Amino acid sequence: MVMGSMRKAKRSYDPAAMxxxxxxxxxxxxxxxxxxxxxxxxxxxxxxxTGGALHHHFPTKKSLGLAVINERVAAAVxxxxxxxxxxxxxxxxxxxxxxxxxxxxxxxxxxVLGCPLNNLAVELSTADPEFxxxxxxxxxxxxxxxxxxxKADKSQFAGRIKPDELATLVVASYSGAIALAKAQQSSEPLxxxxxxxxxxxxxxxxxG
Amino acid sequence: MVMGSMRKAKRSYDPAAMxxxxxxxxxxxxxxxxxxxxxxxxxxxxxxxTGGALHHHFPTKKSLGLAVINERVAAAVxxxxxxxxxxxxxxxxxxxxxxxxxxxxxxxxxxVLGCPLNNLAVELSTADPEFxxxxxxxxxxxxxxxxxxxKADKSQFAGRIKPDELATLVVASYSGAIALAKAQQSSEPLxxxxxxxxxxxxxxxxxG
DNA sequence: TATCAAACAGGACAACCGGTCTGTTTTTTG
DNA sequence: CAAAAAACAGACCGGTTGTCCTGTTTGATA
Numbered sequence: 001m002v003m004g005s006m007r008k009a010k011r012s013y014d015p016a017a018m019x020x021x022x023x024x025x026x027x028x029x030x031x032x033x034x035x036x037x038x039x040x041x042x043x044x045x046x047x048x049x050t051g052g053a054l055h056h057h058f059p060t061k062k063s064l065g066l067a068v069i070n071e072r073v074a075a076a077v078x079x080x081x082x083x084x085x086x087x088x089x090x091x092x093x094x095x096x097x098x099x100x101x102x103x104x105x106x107x108x109x110x111x112v113l114g115c116p117l118n119n120l121a122v123e124l125s126t127a128d129p130e131f132x133x134x135x136x137x138x139x140x141x142x143x144x145x146x147x148x149x150x151k152a153d154k155s156q157f158a159g160r161i162k163p164d165e166l167a168t169l170v171v172a173s174y175s176g177a178i179a180l181a182k183a184q185q186s187s188e189p190l191x192x193x194x195x196x197x198x199x200x201x202x203x204x205x206x207x208g
Numbered sequence: 209m210v211m212g213s214m215r216k217a218k219r220s221y222d223p224a225a226m227x228x229x230x231x232x233x234x235x236x237x238x239x240x241x242x243x244x245x246x247x248x249x250x251x252x253x254x255x256x257x258t259g260g261a262l263h264h265h266f267p268t269k270k271s272l273g274l275a276v277i278n279e280r281v282a283a284a285v286x287x288x289x290x291x292x293x294x295x296x297x298x299x300x301x302x303x304x305x306x307x308x309x310x311x312x313x314x315x316x317x318x319x320v321l322g323c324p325l326n327n328l329a330v331e332l333s334t335a336d337p338e339f340x341x342x343x344x345x346x347x348x349x350x351x352x353x354x355x356x357x358x359k360a361d362k363s364q365f366a367g368r369i370k371p372d373e374l375a376t377l378v379v380a381s382y383s384g385a386i387a388l389a390k391a392q393q394s395s396e397p398l399x400x401x402x403x404x405x406x407x408x409x410x411x412x413x414x415x416g
Numbered sequence: 417t418a419t420c421a422a423a424c425a426g427g428a429c430a431a432c433c434g435g436t437c438t439g440t441t442t443t444t445t446g
Numbered sequence: 447c448a449a450a451a452a453a454c455a456g457a458c459c460g461g462t463t464g465t466c467c468t469g470t471t472t473g474a475t476a
Contacts, residue, residue: 013472034331036244040464050425113334121391122330123242126321136392168397169404176384183329183343189376196377200408221442248434258455
């Protein structure tokens with residue numbers, strides 16, 4: 001070990017970047033290993049930071065978990081579902097494309113880690129009221145966006161279907177499908193559910 | 209503290225009952241708190257046993273977890289889904305009744321703890337291959353039973369629908385619905401999904 | 417430039433975790 | 447009925463966990 005040439009890396013003193021790096025590492029770790037199986041020391045090591053830095057930005061592990069849900073997980077749901085559905089031509093189109101896009105990205109990756117929201121929802125909902133509230137809020141935004149798009153679709157005349165209920169089924173089907181996908185490490189459940197869901201969505205348009 | 213009148217409870221030396229009690233406590237604890245959040249000491253204390261007894265029947269925590277999945281969780285799925293669906297008049301009838309029965313039992317209980325299979329599937333599938341295999345097997349038995357019932361239904365003429373795919377959607381919808389129910393601590397998502405799913409199931413019968 | 421708070425570094429700690437070990441009691445076996 | 451095996455009791459251990467504490471360095475402020 002040559003010590004003479006080793007200089008300590010200077011501190012960057014960029015609190016925003018530090019906080020972002022912690023959230024990056026934490027959200028990735030929580031998704032792949034889960035909240036309880038990830039220790040604060042794991043996060044410190046993977047992020048290359050010390051306990052002081054972690055404690056400064058997130059005094060407790062719980063506060064870090066809440067920040068991951070409110071900032072990273074919410075943003076992920078927005079990118080994968082909320083924005084695509086809003087921009088889509090029709091609700092059905094946006095929903096089925098979201099399924100397909102996620103299924104494709106799963107095939108590209110080696111492992112199926114599951115939906116970050118669903119993972120934390122199942123693990124932490126009953127563990128803590130604050131976690132539950134944070135998770136519920138993201139689910140709510142997700143569901144209501146789909147419901148709004150369904151209402152906006154001109155092909156569905158008012159009263160024939162219940163957009164809020166149909167949106168709930170879509171979210172539930174996706175969450176369950178990705179849970180199945182995680183269990184059998186395959187994207188097939190996602191594609192299967194998309195196909196079957198498509199029948200209901202197209203059927204609702206002309207039958208109600 | 210009066211010690212003179214205290215007698216040590218005699219050992220029962222009933223290994224089957226001891227093993228059953230451990231599985232009772234463990235499966236209940238795993239469902240309400242999750243696998244990783246439940247310590248072996250928790251189980252020992254709640255079951256009123258010592259480390260020696262626990263280690264004798266289940267040398268490792270993992271072996272206990274596998275036994276819970278293979279014996280208790282599998283049995284729970286059989287009782288709540290597999291047997292009711294087999295005995296039902298039609299597949300649609302059995303499926304919707306299973307949703308409704310579970311929703312009712314959730315209302316009776318104070319808390320929504322989620323589906324024991326789904327909980328452990330999400331928490332442990334990526335953590336260990338043996339857990340994944342055990343979970344997948346239960347999912348498989350569940351799905352194939354529904355698919356078989358769908359095939360047996362005379363109202364669905366052959367080729368019009370894909371029973372295996374429809375069964376996957378049913379299981380996924382239920383798993384996701386109960387995840388939503390757990391998140392918002394309400395049985396509503398379950399009832400909503402049952403209603404929406406009913407449209408697809410009845411529609412499949414006469415339209416395909 | 418002196419002052420002060422924010423932003424880290426890094427060690428320490430009590431509690432806890434899963435697993436092991438030795439010993440004792442009961443049942444089963446030969 | 448002796449011997450062996452099974453079924454426990456209960457203490458113990460090394461490693462890990464989340465959190466806290468004391469410094470030190472930097473940027474903001476006045």
